[in-house]
Amino acid sequence: MHLDDVTDILREAADAAVTPRFRALAAGDVDEKAPGEVVTVADREAEELIGRRLRALLDAPVVGEEAAAADPSLVRALREADAAWLVDPLDGTANFVAGSPEHAVMAALVRHGETVAAWIVQPATGRAYTAERGAGAWCDGVRLRRAPGAAEKLRGDALTRFLDPDTRAHVEAAAPHFAELGAGSKCAGFDYPRLAEGERDFVLFxxxxxxxxxxxxxxxxxxxxxxxxxxxxxxxxxxxRTGLLAAADAESWRTVRDRLLPGSPSAAPATTTAR
Incomplete structure (x- = not known):
């Protein structure tokens, strides 16, 4: 299997099921699968197309967002199977429904509980991001190398929608400690690439x-x-578990953690890059 094989699958699924419905959803194309959570016919069709094609590349369980919503036990494959595919057929569905270009089609390969390969395709921008554990990250074939953040100029986002009231208040009060503190794109398929490419220095989920x-x-x-x-x-x-902080480097991670969140100081070692 080559990384480009999966990229091609995601692009083809986007071309077939997602892009034709962008800003063209018909009545009945959108449902509410949980309070405040929408799903579209594009999500379901793309997941079916992607899952079938991925299994042809590597016969392993497919843990898709929509299938797991119907059967949460599917997620056990991430812990129990030697290998499993993860699929988000339309990340940022609410954005997609609202007509925002900030939506993505994503997949990952998990082996023995660790992510070993990853793909993010942004249909509206045409960009494709790939990563392979221990081998690097790329955007459209160009290697991504994230520069360290500057402590006094950190720019980032905090997704506060699901935070408890006390933590949300703490996060909001910390805004003056940063050069910029935004709310994120509501699409991980945009938030992570912006961080990897240097547009942001941190994101709190x-x-x-x-x-x-x-x-x-x-x-x-x-x-x-x-x-x-x-x-x-x-x-x-x-x-x-809930809670995840992504940052440009270990020093930025510690700085953001200690400024942004209540509780004990960061325990992340200064010389370790999480993978």
Missing amino acids: HRTLPWDHAPGALLLAEAGGVVRRPDGSVYGPADD
Whole structure:
């Protein structure tokens, strides 16, 4: 299997199921799968297309966002199977429904509980991001190398929607300590690439569903960044705890953690890059 094989699958699924419906959703194309959570016919069709093609490349369980919504036990494959595919057929569905170009099609390959390869395709921009564990990260074939952040000029985002009121208040009060503190794109398939390419220096997430974060976390780590839980522990796709802080480098991670979140100081070692 070559990285480009999966990129081609994601592009073809986007061309067939996603892009034709962008800003052209018909009545009945959008449902609410949970309070405040929408799903479209594009999500479902893209997931079916991607899953079938990925299994032809490597016969392994496919943990897709929509299939897992119907059967949460599918996520066990990330811990129990020797290999498993993760698929987010339309990351940023709410953006897509609203007509925003900030949506993506993503996949990751997990072996023995660790993400070993990742793909992010942005249909509206045409960009494709790939990463392979221990071998690097790329955008359209160009190697990504994340430069360290500058402590007094850190720019980032904090997704506060699901935070408890006290933590949200703490985060909002910390805004003056940063050059910029935004709300993110509501699409991990845009947030992680912006961080890997230097547009942002950090992103704080609360919900950490594996299909949302496994692709971007590997992309950033292979570009030289750091992705850790707020307590300093390493992120893994089979870990269902909440809270995740991604940053340009270990020093930036510690600085952001200690400025942004209440609680004990960061435990992330200064010389370790999470992968």
